[in-house]
Amino acid sequence: xxxxxxxxxxxxxxxxxxxxxxxxxxxxxxxxxxxxxxxxxxxxxxxxxxxxxxxxxxxxxxxxxxxxxxxxxxxxxxxxxxxxxxxxxxxxxxxxxxxxxxxxxxxxxxxxxxxxxxxxxxxxxxxxxxxxxxxxxxxxxxxxxxxxxxxxxxxxxxxxxxxxxxxxxxxxxxxxxxxxxxxxxxxxxxxxxxxxxxxxxxxxxxxxxxxxxxxxxxxxxxxxxxxxxxxxxxxxxxxxxxxxxxxxxxxxxxxxxxxxxxxxxxxxxxxxxxxxxxxxxxxxxxxxxxxxxxxxxxxxxxxxxxxxxxxxxxxxxxxxxxxxxxxxxxxxxxxxxxxxxxxxxxxxxxxxxxxxxxxxxxxxxxxxxxxxxxxxxxxxxxxxxxxxxxxxxxxxxxxxxxxxxxxxxxxxxxxxxxxxxxxxxxxxxxxxxxxxxxxxxxxxxxxxxxxxxxxxxxxxxxxxxxxxxxxxxxxxxxxxxxxxxxxxxxxxxxxxxxx
Amino acid sequence: xxxxxxxxxxxxxxxxxxxxxxxxxxxxxxxxxxxxxxxxxxxxxxxxxxxxxxxxxxxxxxxxxxxxxxxxxxxxxxxxxxxxxxxxxxxxxxxxxxxxxxxxxxxxxxxxxxxxxxxxxxxxxxxxxxxxxxxxxxxxxxxxxxxxxxxxxxxxxxxxxxxxxxxxxxxxxxxxxxxxxxxxxxxxxxxxxxxxxxxxxxxxxxxxxxxxxxxxxxxxxxxxxxxxxxxx
Numbered sequence: 001x002x003x004x005x006x007x008x009x010x011x012x013x014x015x016x017x018x019x020x021x022x023x024x025x026x027x028x029x030x031x032x033x034x035x036x037x038x039x040x041x042x043x044x045x046x047x048x049x050x051x052x053x054x055x056x057x058x059x060x061x062x063x064x065x066x067x068x069x070x071x072x073x074x075x076x077x078x079x080x081x082x083x084x085x086x087x088x089x090x091x092x093x094x095x096x097x098x099x100x101x102x103x104x105x106x107x108x109x110x111x112x113x114x115x116x117x118x119x120x121x122x123x124x125x126x127x128x129x130x131x132x133x134x135x136x137x138x139x140x141x142x143x144x145x146x147x148x149x150x151x152x153x154x155x156x157x158x159x160x161x162x163x164x165x166x167x168x169x170x171x172x173x174x175x176x177x178x179x180x181x182x183x184x185x186x187x188x189x190x191x192x193x194x195x196x197x198x199x200x201x202x203x204x205x206x207x208x209x210x211x212x213x214x215x216x217x218x219x220x221x222x223x224x225x226x227x228x229x230x231x232x233x234x235x236x237x238x239x240x241x242x243x244x245x246x247x248x249x250x251x252x253x254x255x256x257x258x259x260x261x262x263x264x265x266x267x268x269x270x271x272x273x274x275x276x277x278x279x280x281x282x283x284x285x286x287x288x289x290x291x292x293x294x295x296x297x298x299x300x301x302x303x304x305x306x307x308x309x310x311x312x313x314x315x316x317x318x319x320x321x322x323x324x325x326x327x328x329x330x331x332x333x334x335x336x337x338x339x340x341x342x343x344x345x346x347x348x349x350x351x352x353x354x355x356x357x358x359x360x361x362x363x364x365x366x367x368x369x370x371x372x373x374x375x376x377x378x379x380x381x382x383x384x385x386x387x388x389x390x391x392x393x394x395x396x397x398x399x400x401x402x403x404x405x406x407x408x409x410x411x412x413x414x415x416x417x418x419x420x421x422x423x424x425x426x427x428x429x430x431x432x433x434x435x436x437x438x439x440x441x442x443x444x445x446x447x448x449x450x451x452x453x454x455x456x457x458x459x460x461x462x463x464x465x466x467x468x469x470x471x472x473x474x475x476x477x478x479x480x481x482x483x484x485x486x487x488x489x490x491x492x493x494x495x496x497x498x499x
Numbered sequence: 500x501x502x503x504x505x506x507x508x509x510x511x512x513x514x515x516x517x518x519x520x521x522x523x524x525x526x527x528x529x530x531x532x533x534x535x536x537x538x539x540x541x542x543x544x545x546x547x548x549x550x551x552x553x554x555x556x557x558x559x560x561x562x563x564x565x566x567x568x569x570x571x572x573x574x575x576x577x578x579x580x581x582x583x584x585x586x587x588x589x590x591x592x593x594x595x596x597x598x599x600x601x602x603x604x605x606x607x608x609x610x611x612x613x614x615x616x617x618x619x620x621x622x623x624x625x626x627x628x629x630x631x632x633x634x635x636x637x638x639x640x641x642x643x644x645x646x647x648x649x650x651x652x653x654x655x656x657x658x659x660x661x662x663x664x665x666x667x668x669x670x671x672x673x674x675x676x677x678x679x680x681x682x683x684x685x686x687x688x689x690x691x692x693x694x695x696x697x698x699x700x701x702x703x704x705x706x707x708x709x710x711x712x713x714x715x716x717x718x719x720x721x722x723x724x725x726x727x728x729x730x731x
Contacts, residue, residue: 252563252579259595260560328559404560408588 212477213254220246241389241467250393254474257400257481260407265484271491286494287487293420294483296427296476313337316429321398323422325414326405333394337433340387344440347380348447377449381460384441385467388434392471395430396478399423403485416490420482427479431472438468502683504544505567505575521567521577524708525689526599527682528634530621531606532614533557533585536641539672540606541582544682549672558584560592568686576686579705597628601698601706602635602689604681607656609640609669610648615656622663632698632706637666637685644671 220242245251268287275283314334321330375383406419442461449457529537538558542550545564562582567575581600583593605621607614618638625634638660640651653669660667666684670677692698693707700707 247565249563249565256561256563256592260592328556401559404589404592408560408592410588 244389248393253397253400261481264488347444524577528600528603535608543672599705612650640669643669
């Protein structure tokens with residue numbers, strides 16, 4: 001074991017202790033049969049780090065330099081300008097804000113699977129060393145003679161040492177990583193309790209400078225990078241939401257929508273700039289009225305309507321879509337939703353069969369489903385994530401197409417406020433559906449995983465809920481991008497009237 | 500080796516995982532008048548089948564496709580397509596995509612004379628908005644299964660193509676004639692230009708991107724197999 005390795009191991013182990021301390025500060029945790037790794041299986045919603053203090057900024061800058069492609073993408077789409085600030089400040093959609101320490105744990109676990117930026121590591125290490133000096137537990141782990149795997153450094157250093165530390169120092173460290181799981185669990189409980197994943201009013205994208213697509217693109221590229229370097233062993237990448245979302249062209253449609261939104265916003269501003277006095281006040285009042293339709297406020301504490309199922313979604317979406325009077329149909333979306341439901345249904349059938357083997361014969365007798373091979377919980381998880389990504393991508397495509405048609409279509413006889421209301425209703429329906437689907441998948445997972453250990457099953461279930469929650473936020477953020485578009489169309493319609 | 504399209508729309512997440520590994524990524528634009536069959540051609544190429552007998556709606560604004568092409572054994576190129584609307588009313592949207600393309604297909608319908616007459620206009624527009632490199636185009640005479648309704652002769656089209664420095668290829672998405680070729684030929688041409696350094700990836704330009712840091716792979720190998728030497 002080289003001196004250097006030893007040192008970095010110590011530092012990394014202490015990193016856990018740091019969180020461990022935090023966990024103790026925040027009180028006891030309940031479960032203790034869970035290890036650190038599962039945190040990496042779930043994915044915190046990617047967040048822009050631009051509002052972080054300078055140390056983080058540095059790390060980010062470095063990352064950008066390290067990967068030319070990421071840089072390209074940032075500046076590339078920056079070609080269309082850096083506009084997110086104003087617009088996104090109106091966004092009501094959100095993520096749960098994550099405690100700093102907790103997000104560090106998750107992030108670390110994530111980045112350590114990929115390539116942690118050196119500056120990130122060193123600044124982390126610095127903090128940690130300071131922490132170590134005051135920490136009695138830290139000296140415990142320092143003195144641990146069985147600190148193995150000296151060879152594991154570099155890209156995997158952090159990850160390996162996390163698990164090493166878990167093995168070696170036992171309960172104390174475990175409770176540190178539990179911090180992360182506790183958050184996820186809590187989040188999941190919230191999701192289950194509310195049934196409305198994305199609708200918690202917290203600070204999400206509000207103070208950010210980058211656009212949602214930039215954030216998602218960064219996350220996707222990070223994942224691609226990771227994938228490219230460790231194809232052989234990245235089992236959990238199998239179900240990476242970001243890559244799947246991109247595969248369904250969700251990112252491309254989101255970027256296109258952002259572009260239209262930004263252009264509209266500029267035009268609206270320039271129109272406002274030309275007005276004054278009563279005209280200006282009148283327009284401002286009208287635009288404000290439009291904005292109200294975008295608040296989604298009435299949805300926050302909606303009644304629990306679990307009953308709706310089946311064709312309701314398709315009918316509802318189609319109905320709302322016809323109110324928009326745009327010459328496009330949400331067929332892809334409704335089909336994606338149907339196949340997602342079918343999938344959830346067939347999965348639950350499959351697990352039901354397993355539970356009651358006697359029924360299997362009957363089912364086969366009916367010629368039902370050509371004796372599908374048993375799906376593992378990982379497979380179910382992967383299909384669930386895939387369905388969520390598909391549905392979200394198509395939702396955003398629908399918004400993008402709607403924006404294009406509102407701006408460039410020939411049909412303007414519908415009031416912008418009516419369109420806004422229909423779209424807002426559609427957003428709600430979509431988010432409910434995501435929540436409904438995630439519950440369905442979670443039920444399948446629970447049923448299929450009765451024999452699995454909690455540390456295998458739980459991260460998969462929380463993963464589904466988290467991605468459903470993220471999906472709902474993306475849809476709501478995309479919905480907010482439609483506001484300037486409708487504002488502009490309103491102005492255009494008014495102008496046509498007066499002519 | 501013949502370049503070929505890789506179908507990666509497998510179920511589960513492996514497809515996405517697989518799709519993340521490439522040497523280059525090219526952004527390509529597909530241009531041409533409304534109803535010449537741009538979306539069908541692209542759909543056929545990217546999804547491996549004709550969209551079906553049902554009449555498809557005209558493209559709204561822009562659509563997106565992506566797929567992988569194996570240009571040489573083990574060397575994959577990811578293609579991102581901007582499938583633009585041919586309708587004039589979306590021109591302000593589609594214009595935004597020229598800049599982020601390295602090349603594309605300029606499609607006309609061999610049974611529609613005016614779509615051929617507009618080829619030069621499309622080229623002109625692309626030229627105006629291209630930056631930092633001029634776009635590499637192939638001219639595509641589409642719907643060649645409708646030979647009896649042909650309004651544009653092959654010779655005529657070839658003449659125009661060579662005058663504008665393009666290759667000409669006739670395709671039919673309906674009976675799958677030359678669909679794959681029209682894209683792989685273009686990809687190969689761009690690949691050569693990139694290999695020779697005539698087109699290079701640039702900051703702030705989406706047209707061409709290069710693969711992810713190979714260094715990371717080495718770091719990884721070292722981390723995982725200490726003492727073992729990398730075979731390459």
